[in-house]
Amino acid sequence: RLELDPERLQAVEERMQALHATARKYRLPPEQLSDELLARRQQLDDLQAAQDINKVLAREAASRAAYLTLAQHLSGARKVAAEALSAAVTNAMQGLSMAGGTFAVALHPLEEGQSHGLEQIEFLVAGHAGVSPRPLARVASGGELARISLAISVITSEAAPTPTLIFDEVDTGIGGAVAEVVGRRLQELGRSRQVLCVTHLPQVAAQAGTHLLVSKETSKDDKKAGGDNGGPVTRSRIRTLDTDGRVQETARMLGGTTV
Numbered sequence: 264r265l266e267l268d269p270e271r272l273q274a275v276e277e278r279m280q281a282l283h284a285t286a287r288k289y290r291l292p293p294e295q296l297s298d299e300l301l302a303r304r305q306q307l308d309d310l311q312a313a314q315d316i317n318k319v320l321a322r323e324a325a326s327r328a329a330y331l332t333l334a335q336h337l338s339g340a341r342k343v344a345a346e347a348l349s350a351a352v353t354n355a356m357q358g359l360s361m362a363g364g365t366f367a368v369a370l371h372p373l374e375e376g377q378s379h380g381l382e383q384i385e386f387l388v389a390g391h392a393g394v395s396p397r398p399l400a401r402v403a404s405g406g407e408l409a410r411i412s413l414a415i416s417v418i419t420s421e422a423a424p425t426p427t428l429i430f431d432e433v434d435t436g437i438g439g440a441v442a443e444v445v446g447r448r449l450q451e452l453g454r455s456r457q458v459l460c461v462t463h464l465p466q467v468a469a470q471a472g473t474h475l476l477v478s479k480e481t482s483k484d485d486k487k488a489g490g491d492n493g494g495p496v497t498r499s500r501i502r503t504l505d506t507d508g509r510v511q512e513t514a515r516m517l518g519g520t521t522v
Contacts, residue, residue, distance in 0.1 A: 334381045341370060341382065348418065355414035359448065360441045363392030366411065405436025413445060417452060427457040434464050446470035465516035474504045476512055 286293040345368035352366035370382040387396035390407050399411065413433050420428055434445050446467035452458050453472060462468055481497045504512055 330376060334376055337380050338370070338382060341380070341384070344368075345370060345384075348415075351418045352411065352414045355418065356411065358444070359410040359414060360444050361390060361407065361410060365389045365396055366414075367396045406441065407436075409433050409435050409437055410441075410445065413448065417448075420456075425456065427459065428452060430458070430460045432461050432463070434462055434467050438464065439466070442466035443470075463516070465513045468516065469509075469513050474509045474512065476502050476504055476508070478502070 282293050282296060286296055289296075289299060291299055349365075349367045353364070356364045356366060365388070367387040369385045369387055371385060372382050386399040388399045388402065388407070388411060389396045390402070390404070399408075409432075413430065416428065416430070416433075430449070433449075434442055437445060442464045443466040446464070447470055449458055449460055449467065450470040450472075460467065460471070468474055478500050479497055480500055481495050483495060502508075
């Protein structure tokens with residue numbers, strides 16, 4: 264006969280929770296915690312063995328000097344890249360119905376060096392001429408964010424050639440002529456690489472080389488897919504539209520539920 268000990272069970276559960284919490288803290292699988300513990304103990308032993316404080320200070324100074332050398336090199340590269348990215352995005356904005364707008368990359372020095380370097384990076388934007396660039400996260404509208412995001416994605420993909428670009432509703436917050444401009448830009452990109460774009464705008468969808476229609480269908484009763492009890496099941500369906508289908512779907516997107 265098996266007898267359960269509630270106190271023992273609670274102790275084991277708490278121990279398991281502690282192990283998983285520690286594993287998450289150090290970003291390790293739980294089974295690697297024992298090896299990590301041995302490594303940490305060895306590090307502690309090495310520190311305790313360093314009796315000469317001067318040697319420890321010398322090692323700290325050497326490490327700091329090496330860090331500063333690398334961090335300053337990174338800062339220099341960032342400055343060059345920031346200027347190039349600012350100019351490229353500003354130029355791209357002119358063709359995305361943001362004439363006169365500017366984009367800038369600000370490098371804010373930090374009092375203490377961090378693991379990511381000696382400065383904090385911030386994107387600044389002015390949506391039109393006559394205003395000073397301000398933090399992108401504070402001043403850009405949904406439509407401006409969509410177009411700037413498109414410009415940045417295109418430019419960075421050119422730095423490291425990417426065969427496929429995926430845009431998930433990059434046209435959020437825009438419409439009309441601006442949507443058509445964005446659609447044409449996506450079409451241009453599609454001539455040199457594969458571009459997948461999720462959109463609800465007919466002006467964008469009409470520019471695509473291939474139109475895939477995503478729809479949801481709910482069955483009334485499906486025991487096989489819904490489990491032993493059956494019940495309604497919702498499935499997503501993707502269908503490639505032919506020429507007539509594209510005309511119908513584009514008209515539906517323009518007009519609503521009926522054409």
